Amino acid sequence: MSRLTQKTEFKALIAVAQTLHFFTKLSDKGVSAGDAVRLRHAENIVKDVITGNGYTIIYRNNSIGLKTIKEEKP
Numbered sequence: 715m716s717r718l719t720q721k722t723e724f725k726a727l728i729a730v731a732q733t734l735h736f737f738t739k740l741s742d743k744g745v746s747a748g749d750a751v752r753l754r755h756a757e758n759i760v761k762d763v764i765t766g767n768g769y770t771i772i773y774r775n776n777s778i779g780l781k782t783i784k785e786e787k788p
Contacts, residue, residue, distance in 0.1 A: 722767050724780070730760055731771060731778045 716726070737757040745753065764771055769780040 722763070727764055727767055727769060727780060731764055731780055733760055734771065734778055735776075 734757065737753065740753065761771065764780065765783070768783050770783050772779040772781050
């Protein structure tokens with residue numbers, strides 16, 4: 715179980731990002747329409763958690779990394 719903090723730790727975000735590999739492995743598997751919708755929703759929630767903490771997802775070969783989102787200067 716996780717412990718609640720004011721800000722999600724980077725290591726926790728990395729662990730969450732690693733789950734995105736499971737979604738990419740489903741692309742050639744038979745999945746019902748209803749399950750596909752729920753799986754896409756779950757994938758979007760994971761991505762939202764990462765971007766909501768100020769990171770973007772970097773896909774490299776067989777690994778996933780995170781990069782800080784730079785705020786644009788006015």
